Amino acid sequence: MSFELSKRVRIWLGFTLWVGLACTAFALTFGFKGEIANYEYGAAGWPRVLFVGIVIISLAQLFISLRRLKRNPEQTDEKAAGDDAPASIAGLPVRTIAVPVIYVALMPQVGFFVATPFFLASVMLIMGERRYLRIACVTAAIYAVVLLIFVKLLFVPLPIGNWPGFYDFGNWLLVLIR
């Protein structure tokens, strides 16, 4: 899944991203509804100045980068180290981002109390830990500290889940701890 882009493509891609973002946001400012009686620049004035600023700076950066590339086509200063990470998006390992995404997506349904031990163990696994007994012990320790501090002492209302069974378990655990 790793892929490498040429320097020129990277420069144009970066420019397109910034300008595209600024132009889209600028266009959206025309959708702001309502007039402000005592302020003549309106709700769109300040953000529009910022977006124009982004476009100007992006153009300057594009010009300078292309000029530098033309003078020195061999340079690879923007190729960050580690682009060859296994299964990565521009160096960010897919599994590193997948685990938190799955965790946060599942948390409202299965609840914090059920999802968290699996999340903790998964993070240790993707960080390269393979001693399962240690993973179990550390998971239990972090889980216990979290429950003690945030649930028992600070009463943070962590999600208990929506799905039947998970909700009941979360609720039961919450009552038990408090």
Place this chain on the structure above:
Amino acid sequence: MQNFIHGTELLFSNPTAIVLFIAGLLGGGLFGAIPGISLLTLGAIILPFTAYLSSEHAIMLYSVIYCSGVFGGAITAILFNIPGSPENAPTAFDGYKMTLNGQAGKAIGAAVLCSSLGGMVSCILMMTATPTIAKWAVTAFNSQEVFALIFFGLTVAVSVGAKTLWKGWLSVLLGLSIATIGSDPAGGIDRFNFDTYYLLAGIHFIPTILGLFAVAEVFEQSRKIATGERKKIIANMQMPKFIEFWQLKFAILRSIVIGLFAGVLPGIGATLAAFLSYNEAIRWSKTPEKFGTGTLEGVVAPETANNTATGAAMIPLLALGLPGGALTAMMMGVFQIHGMEPGPLIFVTSSDLVWITFSAMFFANLAIFLLGYIQTKTVIHLLRIPFQFLAPAILMLATIGAFAVRNLIVDVWVMFAAAVLGFFLRRYGFSPAGLVLGLVLGDLGESSFVKSMQLMQYDWMGFLTRPISAVLIVAGVLTVIAGFYKQVKKDLAT
């Protein structure tokens, strides 16, 4: 001096006062260190119970929480890139890099000493000149000056941690743009909220900071583990030497002045004090390129300023009844619970309250120094924990911290989105620190611009008719021109 001795007597002769002092010190330190659970949470929790305390003890308790809470977040910012409170976010820019460079002890030692020093200086000033300073600050600083100050600060923020000036500007402009999400400050008109309830209040900066720094760092370390680039962090307990502080004496003095101004002015407070002080440290440094790579001055500047601002924030509260931030607004609530009204007369009618508060804040800052020394020698051992065990704890703390801000799961999504953004920004030479500076200063910058325009009837020259704002605007414009000139010259030469 007699008043101070009297305040000290009141503080240490009463067992209830001593217990409250210690509880405030430890509670503030703990709540300040846990991301998302700030000292405001603690302040809100204990507010109803203050009705059972005397007014002197209640205000004293809040002032001690304020001092220790602002310091508490520095430890996690330095060790794990997790700023416990927004006030400590700029401390992480260089503090965490120092930890990676094996200088955690030095960074924490500097944070402890400077927090304590800044806090004590502001206490002394508070004791000697509260009414005079409060009156001057309120009359001399209008919205024009606040806008000029923020403009001046942002002009230097572009050089924090970015590979080029262009990338620095893009990072700051992105932060300022994100700050426009929600509603506009002039008429409350919806902006970029796509008719969703969540975005009405804008993107909260605590989940954003947690994502950009703490979670993005876990992502980065994970990448390094995957590619075999990761090096072990050395838990070095070497404290900073006196000579190193002496070399930073001007930076410390400058940060104290910034902290005092920021604390006295309503709406600025400790968070902006830390950011502005960090910016000025870069502006005045002979080696600005070292900022963001782990320089001691990058820790000293924000930590001195944020604790200085705590004492200074009490000045307008007590002398004029004007709270400058959320915690001082809670103190107003305490006054109201006890049927009191702060203002010039409070120095006459409730001198016991004033002086026990001043003394408690002074001794709280002194205690920070002692507690901090012990903390430096103990918490640094956390770095010996292998990263594969530390990473889940960091992610867990950040997740709960982001969720606890408003009890919304969307904030956790925002945090992870910010983490991915932060990962790529860093990777391609942009500056997450610049983005955060833009995000934090954006709201206040726009609202002070709106007020200034209304006051000046859209005459832009109005910024140059008031001396303080004129100096700040001209200095800011010169900084921008000089920065562009240097960058273009460098680019054309290569």
